[in-house]
Amino acid sequence: MAQTMLCGTCVSPGQFELTPAEMPQTAPEGWVLVDITAAGLCGTDYHIYEGKHPFLQYPRVIGHELSGRVAVSAGDWAAGVPVVINPYLSCGECRACQRGKPNCCTQIQVLGVHRDGGMCSRIAVPAGNLYAAGDLGPEAAAMVEFLAIGAHAVRRGEVAAGDRVLVTGAGPIGLGVALFAKARGAEVHLLDTTPARLEQARGLGFEHLLGAVAAGDGFDVVFDATGNGAAMEAGFAHVAHGGTYVLVSVVQGNITFSDPEFHKREMRLIGSRNATAEDFDTVMEALRTGVVSSKALLSERITLVDLPARLPVLAADRGSLIKAIVVMEAA
Known part of the structure; x- marks a missing residue:
């Protein structure tokens, strides 16, 4: 019997639900299955909920500020390794990609925007979009993407x-x-x-x-x-x-x-658009050395099951918080 999971989904503008989906058990060649541990909420997520994002098709599983653990060993990635996910999926072939600028790839797909994101238990990600989180906790690791911008x-x-x-x-x-x-x-x-x-x-x-x-x-x-x-x-x-x-x-x-x-x-x-691996590295080092404090940036910790009730409230009062983090499992 297939294992299911709940996904934080914007079904339509103003309608956010936890929808069931089959949990992926395999990944395409060169991709890695990752069990999500935490996901940050950002302005993009609120805009999607409010129907203000210009390039989005509903329904959409949100979530692009992501941390997790490798679910199944693949390539150089061993099961259980904590990771930061780079949500910018680039083509690798366009002029920008060839010049080392995948952040502005002409065919870029961003998790949680152009394709379903990681507000769920498990997701498949290209191996090149994973960075070892080391001793960063799940919440700090989920903040890396927005800080990298x-x-x-x-x-x-x-x-x-x-x-x-x-x-x-x-x-x-x-x-x-x-x-x-x-x-x-x-x-x-x-x-x-x-x-x-x-x-x-x-x-x-x-x-x-x-x-x-x-x-x-x-x-x-x-x-x-x-x-x-x-x-x-x-x-x-x-x-x-x-x-x-x-x-x-x-x-x-x-x-x-x-x-x-x-x-x-x-x-x-x-x-300035998105970020590259160099910027992710800069942020992770800043978090590890205390140059940037993830605790000082954390405004609220939410469980996935509570998100449908909290998202409308957060979207209506964004000026009162810096970063809300949705936790998928116990840290």
């Missing part, structure tokens, strides 16, 4: 010690950017219109907290993590002459800016 953006922005950095949007992604910019020795300022988010940033040790930006010489590197078109456009004015603007968030439609101001400042404009 911030680490990737900071690397893209070439933040250096002594830089004045502005991060606009103090949600989880923005906080990740801020943490890794600070780790590089930058003076980090955070801008957000939600006082609760600024207080969360204060609790993480940040001192330069802004509800608005005063006129001045600007910032060497500005990061936008707002997901708001007007805020993204306003950010151009905050970049110092010779500075860099990194767009971490994305919106539908066009972003416009003043070409004379752009050229006058010799500004660099950079897009």
Whole structure:
């Protein structure tokens, strides 16, 4: 008799249920079966629940911030090994992949978005998308992916010690950017219109907290993590002459800016998408050494069975939490 499992599924906008599915017992060649231990909830999951994701087909099993243990030995992976899952499945053949940029693969499929994710007991993942978690606990390991987005953006922005950095949007992604910019020795300022988010940033040790930006010489590197078109456009004015603007968030439609101001400042404009293995490694090392505290980022621990009741509440009040983690089994 086939073994079944429950999957956290957005059946349609506003409708989230635990749906039964057959637990996979085999994986395609080159793939590995992983028993999920924890899954983080992020803005993408909330957008899917709210029906705001532009490229999603329902029903969809959510979950892309994932940790687990290898279920069945395969290749170099032994059963029981704790792992972090990279949810970005790339084709390996397009120009971006050939140039070592699988994070922006032209055919990318993200677990929990383009295909069913890991809000369930077991999932099959390409072997190359697994990283040994070592002594990281399940909750910390489930935070690696969202933090890697911030680490990737900071690397893209070439933040250096002594830089004045502005991060606009103090949600989880923005906080990740801020943490890794600070780790590089930058003076980090955070801008957000939600006082609760600024207080969360204060609790993480940040001192330069802004509800608005005063006129001045600007910032060497500005990061936008707002997901708001007007805020993204306003950010151009905050970049110092010779500075860099990194767009971490994305919106539908066009972003416009003043070409004379752009050229006058010799500004660099950079897009930052997802993360690569290098960024996952950076985050895991930061968590292991205490540069980043997973305990400080954890807002709530939820069991899968409780998620249908909690998800609507969390989605309606995202400004009051940093990271909620859904636990699939006892840590």
